[in-house]
Amino acid sequence: MWDYNNKVMDYFLNPRNVGEIADADAEAEVGNMTCGDALRIFLKIDEKTHKILDAKFKTFGCASAIASSSILTEIVIGMTVEEAARVTNRDIVDRLGELPEEKMHCSVMGMEALQAALGEYAKKHGLSLPEVKNDDPDDHEGRIVCKCFGVTDAKIRKVVRLNHLTTVAQVTEYTKAGGACGTCLDQIQQILDEMNNTVHAPAEAEKPQTVDFDALSPVKKALKVQEVIDKEIKPALERDGGSIELIDLDGDVVKVTLRGVCATCPNSKLTLRKLVQGKLHEFLSDRLTVEEA
Numbered sequence: 001m002w003d004y005n006n007k008v009m010d011y012f013l014n015p016r017n018v019g020e021i022a023d024a025d026a027e028a029e030v031g032n033m034t035c036g037d038a039l040r041i042f043l044k045i046d047e048k049t050h051k052i053l054d055a056k057f058k059t060f061g062c063a064s065a066i067a068s069s070s071i072l073t074e075i076v077i078g079m080t081v082e083e084a085a086r087v088t089n090r091d092i093v094d095r096l097g098e099l100p101e102e103k104m105h106c107s108v109m110g111m112e113a114l115q116a117a118l119g120e121y122a123k124k125h126g127l128s129l130p131e132v133k134n135d136d137p138d139d140h141e142g143r144i145v146c147k148c149f150g151v152t153d154a155k156i157r158k159v160v161r162l163n164h165l166t167t168v169a170q171v172t173e174y175t176k177a178g179g180a181c182g183t184c185l186d187q188i189q190q191i192l193d194e195m196n197n198t199v200h201a202p203a204e205a206e207k208p209q210t211v212d213f214d215a216l217s218p219v220k221k222a223l224k225v226q227e228v229i230d231k232e233i234k235p236a237l238e239r240d241g242g243s244i245e246l247i248d249l250d251g252d253v254v255k256v257t258l259r260g261v262c263a264t265c266p267n268s269k270l271t272l273r274k275l276v277q278g279k280l281h282e283f284l285s286d287r288l289t290v291e292e293a
Contacts, residue, residue: 004067011067019058020042026111027042039113041073043121050125051079056073069113071095075087151175178273223260225288228280242259248293252293
C-alpha cells in the first residue's frame with residue numbers, strides 16, 4: 001500500500017466538493033477510465049468579475065486522484081480565472097504536503113482538467129489567458145508519444161519543465177507515459193535530451209544476468225518466469241491499478257491472466273506482447289511466447 005500522509009488520507013476519506021454543478025460556466029474531463037484515472041471538473045464563475053464562485057469534481061481513480069482533485073477545488077474557489085490559470089500540479093502537491101512519486105500523475109491530471117476548463121471559459125468570453133491559451137512554443141497540440149495512455153510530446157515537455165524532471169522514470173511517474181508497453185521510452189529520452197540540449201550516445205544497456213533457460217527443469221523454468229513477473233512486470237502494472245498472474249507454463253508458452261484495470265484495457269494485447277513478453281525475452285529466452293489464459 002502507498003505511504004500517504006494524514007492530509008492526503010483526509011482528503012481521500014472525506015473529499016470536499018464532490019459532485020456536479022448543473023449550470024456550470026465551464027467544465028472539462030481528462031484521463032481515461034479504461035486505463036485507471038479520469039477526472040471531470042465543474043466551475044461556476046461570476047461573468048462580471050471572472051471570479052470562481054464554486055468548483056466541484058467527479059473522479060475515477062485512486063486515493064491520490066481523489067485527494068488531488070478535492071484539494072484543487074479548494075485552491076481555486078475565490079480565485080479569478082487569471083489567477084487560477086497559474087495553478088500547477090506543484091501547487092496541488094504543496095497543499096497536500098506530498099504525494100508518492102509514482103502518483104504524481106494524479107496532480108498533473110488535476111492541473112490539466114483545470115486548464116482545459118479555464119481554456120473553454122476564456123475562449124467563450126474572449127479573455128486572454130496566456131497560461132491556458134498555450135502561447136508557449138512547447139505547448140502545441142503535439143504528437144502522440146505514448147499510445148497506451150495518449151500522452152503527447154507537448155504534455156511531456158510541459159510537465160518536465162514545470163517539475164524539473166531529468167529522467168525517463170520520472171516522466172513515467174508524472175504522466176504515465178511508458179508505463180505500459182514501454183515502446184515509447186526511447187522517444188521520451190530524446191525529448192529530455194532535446195530539452196537539456198544534450199545528445200546521448202546510445203548507451204550500452206546493462207545486460208541482465210542471464211540463465212541457460214532451456215537447460216532448466218520445467219519446475220525451475222516456471223519459478224524463473226514467476227520471478228521475472230514479480231520483479232519486472234507486476235510492479236509496472238500495479239502502479240496503474242492493474243496486475244498479472246501466471247497461470248501455466250506449457251513448453252515455451254507462458255499463459256497469464258491480467259487483473260484489475262489491465263483486464264479491460266483496450267491495449268491489453270499490446271501490454272502482453274511488448275511489456276510481458278518483452279521482459280521474458282530480455283531476462284530468460286527469446287523462444288517464450290505469452291498468451292492470455
